[in-house]
Amino acid sequence: MANILVVDDSKVMRDMVVACLRGLPGAVFAHAGSGLEAIERLSMERFDLVVLDLNMPDIGGIEVLEFVRGQDHLKTVPIIVVTTRGDEGARASSLEAGASRFMVKPFSPEEILAETRALLGLAEGV
Amino acid sequence: MSRVDLREFLDAYLDEVDEHLANANTQLLALDAALRAGEPTLRAVRELFRALHTIKGLSAMVGVDPIVAIAHRMEASLRAADRAGGQLPEGAIDVMLQAVAAIEQRVRALASGHPVPAPPGPLLAALDTLDEVRTPAPVARTTSGLALDPAVNAKIAAFERDALERGIASGRRALCVRFAPSPERAAAGTNINTVRERLGVVSEIVKVVPVSAPRSAEAPAALTFALLVLTRASDEDVAREVGVDVGSIDVVGEPGTSAPAPEPAVVPVPELHDEERDDVQRRGVVRVDVARLDEALERLAQLVISRGVLAREIAVLASRGTDVRGLQIVLREQSRQLRDMRAAVLQLRMVPASEVLERVPLVVRGLRKATGKAVRLEVDAGRTELDKAVAERLFPALVHLVRNAVDHAIEAPDERRRAGKPEEGLLRVTFETRGTGQVALVVQDDGRGIDAARVAARAGVEVPTTDAALLQLLCRPGLSTRDQVSTTSGRGIGMDVVRRIVVEELGGDLSMTTTPGRGTTIVARVPLTLSIVDVLTFECGSQRFVVPMASIDEIIEIDPTQVSAPPRTGAGSTIALIQRRGEAVPLVRLDRTLGLASADPERPKALVVRRDGDAIAFAIDRTLGQQEVVVRPLEDPLLRVPGVTGATDLGDGRPTLVVDLVALSRISGETSEVRT
Numbered sequence: 001m002a003n004i005l006v007v008d009d010s011k012v013m014r015d016m017v018v019a020c021l022r023g024l025p026g027a028v029f030a031h032a033g034s035g036l037e038a039i040e041r042l043s044m045e046r047f048d049l050v051v052l053d054l055n056m057p058d059i060g061g062i063e064v065l066e067f068v069r070g071q072d073h074l075k076t077v078p079i080i081v082v083t084t085r086g087d088e089g090a091r092a093s094s095l096e097a098g099a100s101r102f103m104v105k106p107f108s109p110e111e112i113l114a115e116t117r118a119l120l121g122l123a124e125g126v
Numbered sequence: 127m128s129r130v131d132l133r134e135f136l137d138a139y140l141d142e143v144d145e146h147l148a149n150a151n152t153q154l155l156a157l158d159a160a161l162r163a164g165e166p167t168l169r170a171v172r173e174l175f176r177a178l179h180t181i182k183g184l185s186a187m188v189g190v191d192p193i194v195a196i197a198h199r200m201e202a203s204l205r206a207a208d209r210a211g212g213q214l215p216e217g218a219i220d221v222m223l224q225a226v227a228a229i230e231q232r233v234r235a236l237a238s239g240h241p242v243p244a245p246p247g248p249l250l251a252a253l254d255t256l257d258e259v260r261t262p263a264p265v266a267r268t269t270s271g272l273a274l275d276p277a278v279n280a281k282i283a284a285f286e287r288d289a290l291e292r293g294i295a296s297g298r299r300a301l302c303v304r305f306a307p308s309p310e311r312a313a314a315g316t317n318i319n320t321v322r323e324r325l326g327v328v329s330e331i332v333k334v335v336p337v338s339a340p341r342s343a344e345a346p347a348a349l350t351f352a353l354l355v356l357t358r359a360s361d362e363d364v365a366r367e368v369g370v371d372v373g374s375i376d377v378v379g380e381p382g383t384s385a386p387a388p389e390p391a392v393v394p395v396p397e398l399h400d401e402e403r404d405d406v407q408r409r410g411v412v413r414v415d416v417a418r419l420d421e422a423l424e425r426l427a428q429l430v431i432s433r434g435v436l437a438r439e440i441a442v443l444a445s446r447g448t449d450v451r452g453l454q455i456v457l458r459e460q461s462r463q464l465r466d467m468r469a470a471v472l473q474l475r476m477v478p479a480s481e482v483l484e485r486v487p488l489v490v491r492g493l494r495k496a497t498g499k500a501v502r503l504e505v506d507a508g509r510t511e512l513d514k515a516v517a518e519r520l521f522p523a524l525v526h527l528v529r530n531a532v533d534h535a536i537e538a539p540d541e542r543r544r545a546g547k548p549e550e551g552l553l554r555v556t557f558e559t560r561g562t563g564q565v566a567l568v569v570q571d572d573g574r575g576i577d578a579a580r581v582a583a584r585a586g587v588e589v590p591t592t593d594a595a596l597l598q599l600l601c602r603p604g605l606s607t608r609d610q611v612s613t614t615s616g617r618g619i620g621m622d623v624v625r626r627i628v629v630e631e632l633g634g635d636l637s638m639t640t641t642p643g644r645g646t647t648i649v650a651r652v653p654l655t656l657s658i659v660d661v662l663t664f665e666c667g668s669q670r671f672v673v674p675m676a677s678i679d680e681i682i683e684i685d686p687t688q689v690s691a692p693p694r695t696g697a698g699s700t701i702a703l704i705q706r707r708g709e710a711v712p713l714v715r716l717d718r719t720l721g722l723a724s725a726d727p728e729r730p731k732a733l734v735v736r737r738d739g740d741a742i743a744f745a746i747d748r749t750l751g752q753q754e755v756v757v758r759p760l761e762d763p764l765l766r767v768p769g770v771t772g773a774t775d776l777g778d779g780r781p782t783l784v785v786d787l788v789a790l791s792r793i794s795g796e797t798s799e800v801r802t
Contacts, residue, residue, distance in 0.1 A: 009180070012142045012184055016187055020132075037318060040347070044309050067338065
C-alpha cells in the first residue's frame with residue numbers, strides 16, 4: 001500500500017492527479033489544499049510519496065520543500081514537483097530545494113504514472 | 127487499466143476557472159486603486175499572477191490552448207511588473223482587463239460547447255508591449271522596528287514587512303500567534319486551516335511561517351506555525367477566538383511604540399512562487415451540481431405527498447372512533463421536520479450576495495472612463511445570501527440600474543460643482559435581507575433626480591404625482607428606449623428590462639424614490655429562491671406553451687398515413703390513433719383539448735408522454751426549442767386550470783403557460799369516454 005499526498009490549491013488539479021494515479025495497486029490518496037496544510041500533515045502522518053504544486057497561496061512549494069527537507073524524518077520521502085510552463089527557473093530551485101522529480105503541466109497521465117512507479121520502486125505494468 | 131481522459135474534468139475546470147477569473151478582476155481593480163493612490167502594489171501583482179498561473183496550468187491540462195496563450199502573455203507582463211517592484215506601465219490595467227475578458231469569453235464558448243476562438247492578435251501584441259517597459263525596482267527598506275524571532279524574520283519578504291509596518295502606522299497591533307499542531311488537536315478538529323480561518327475573523331493575516339521545533343510536549347509534531355497578523359482586538363480576544371493560550375501570542379509591534387527610523391537596505395524580492403496571500407481561504411467546500419439539489423427537492427416533494435396520504439389514512443381511522451392522538455402528534459412533528467428539511471435543502475443553493483456585487487466595480491470603472499464622470503462606489507452585501515438562480519437572473523437588472531445611475535443620473539463634475547455638490551458622485555449598491563424569503567437590492571445615487579414633468583412631456587401624458595406612478599411611466603417599454611428621455615430624465619434606459627426581470631421573471635417588485643437635485647433610490651425586492659425547470663417550448667393553435675422536458679418520452683413527426691380514427695368514436699373527437707413502432711398510441715389534438723383554433727401546420731409533430739406506463743401522444747404545431755425557465759405557480763385561484771401548472775417568462779415579457787400533459791391526458795381521456 002502506498003500513501004500519497006497530493007498538494008495543490010486547485011481542487012480540479014488534485015482530482016486530475018488522483019485520477020492519473022488511481023491505477024496504482026493499493027494507492028491511498030490524501031489531499032492538501034495549501035502548503036501549510038501539507039507541512040502539517042507531513043509532520044504528523046507517514047506518506048510514501050508527495051505530489052507538490054509550486055504555485056500556491058500562503059506558502060509556495062519551494063518553501064514546503066525547504067521545510068520538509070530540513071526535517072530528519074522527511075529527508076527521503078519522494079516528492080514530485082508539478083508546475084506550469086513558463087516556470088523554467090523553478091526547475092533548478094526545486095531540485096536544489098530537494099525535489100525528487102520535476103514535471104511541467106500539461107503532463108500526460110502516463111508520464112506522471114511512470115514517474116510515480118519509478119519513485120515507489122514499482123515495476124512497469126504493476 | 128483504463129485510460130484517463132482529463133477532459134472529463136471540464137465541468138469542474140469551468141467552475142474553478144470562473145473563480146480565478148473573478149479573483150483576477152478583483153486584483154486588477156485593487157491594483158488600479160493602489161496605483162492611483164500611490165500605495166504598494168506588489169501583493170496585488172503577485173495575487174493576480176497566481177490566479178493567471180493557475181488558469182494557465184489548468185487550461186493546459188484540459189488542452190484549451192487559446193486560454194493558455196493569453197494567460198501566458200499576461201504572466202510575462204506581471205513577471206516584469208514584479209521585477210519592477212510592482213510598477214506597471216501606463217495603460218496596463220486596461221489591457222489586462224481586456225485580456226481577462228478575452229479569457230472569460232473563451233471559457234463561455236467552451237462551456238456552451240462552441241469552438242474556442244484563437245486569441246486576438248492585437249490583444250497579444252498589446253500584452254507583449256507591457257513587459258518591454260521596465261522600471262527599475264525601487265529600493266526596499268528593512269526596519270528593526272518589529273520584534274520578530276530570527277527564524278520568522280528570515281522568512282519575511284520586504285513587502286510583508288512593509289504591510290506590517292503600514293498596519294501599525296494605521297493604528298493596528300502586529301501580533302505573532304503560535305500554533306503547534308498535534309494529532310490530538312487534529313482529531314478534535316483544530317488544524318492550521320481552522321486556525322487560519324478563525325484568526326482571519328479577528329485579524330488580517332500577513333504571513334504564516336512554519337518553524338521546526340525540537341519534538342516536545344509543546345510541539346508534538348516538531349512543528350510550530352508562526353502566524354503574523356494585524357488586529358485591533360486584544361490578545362485575550364484573539365486567544366479566545368482562535369482557541370489558543372494567551373501565552374502563545376507575542377506582540378510584534380504596536381502603534382506609537384515601534385518603528386524607529388528605517389535604515390535603507392536592498393532586499394532581494396523573492397521568486398514569484400514564494401508569494402503569500404493574506405485572506406482566509408474557503409475550506410471544506412463541496413461543489414455540487416444544482417441539478418442534484420433539485421433532485422433532492424423533488425424527492426422531498428414526494429415525501430410531502432406521502433405524508434398527505436398518511437394524514438388522510440389517520441383521519442379515516444379517527445372517523446371510525448380509533449384513538450389517533452399519538453399518531454397526530456407524530457404527524458405534526460413530521461410536518462415540522464419536512465419543513466425544516468426543505469429549508470435546509472434550499473439553503474444549499476444559497477450564494478453570498480457579495481458574489482453578485484463582485485463585478486460591479488468593474489462595470490463602474492468602465493462607465494467612469496466612458497463618461498468622464500467622477501463616481502465613488504460603495505457596495506455592501508453584509509451577510510445576505512440568495513439562491514444562485516435568483517442571483518444569476520438578477521445580475522443583468524443590477525447592471526442596467528448601475529449603468530443608468532452613472533450614465534444619466536450622476537452629473538458631470540462641473541455641473542455638480544455648480545449645484546454645490548461634491549464633484550465626485552456617490553453610488554451605493556447594497557443587498558439586504560427583507561423579512562423571510564425576500565432580499566432587497568438597493569441602488570442609490572446622489573445625482574440629479576428624475577424630472578417627472580419632462581418624462582411626462584416626452585411620453586405625452588399627464589405629469590405623474592407620485593414616485594410610484596413615475597416609475598410605472600419609466601418602465602413603459604416604448605418610452606424607455608428613447609434616448610432623449612433618458613438623458614433628460616436621468617433614468618430610463620432599460621427600465622422596462624429591469625421591471626421585466628424583477629417583476630415578471632423573478633416575481634418580485636420594484637419601487638423608487640426620487641428627489642430632483644438630490645438623487646434617486648431604486649429598490650428591487652425579489653424572492654430568495656425560485657423553482658427552475660428544463661422545458662421544451664412549442665406552438666399549438668398559434669399559441670406558445672412550455673412543457674417540462676422530464677415529462678416527455680419522445681417527440682415524433684405525425685405521418686398522416688399512420689393516423690386512424692379509433693373504433694367506436696365519432697367524428698369531432700379529440701382522440702385518434704397513431705402507429706408508433708407497430709403499436710397504436712392514442713393521439714390527442716391538443717389545440718382542441720385546450721379549446722384553441724386549429725392551425726393546421728404543414729408538418730405536425732406530437733409529444734409522447736406516459737400515463738401510468740401507457741404512451742399517449744399530443745399533436746402540436748411545431749417545437750420551438752429547449753431552455754431553462756423559472757416557473758411561478760399561478761397564485762390566483764381563478765386562473766387555476768387543470769393541466770396548467772404555472773406560468774413562465776421566456777424572455778420577451780409575455781407570460782407563457784406551463785402545461786402538464788399527463789394531467790391533460792386524464793382530462794381528454796375522460797372526454798373520450800363520455801363520447802364513446
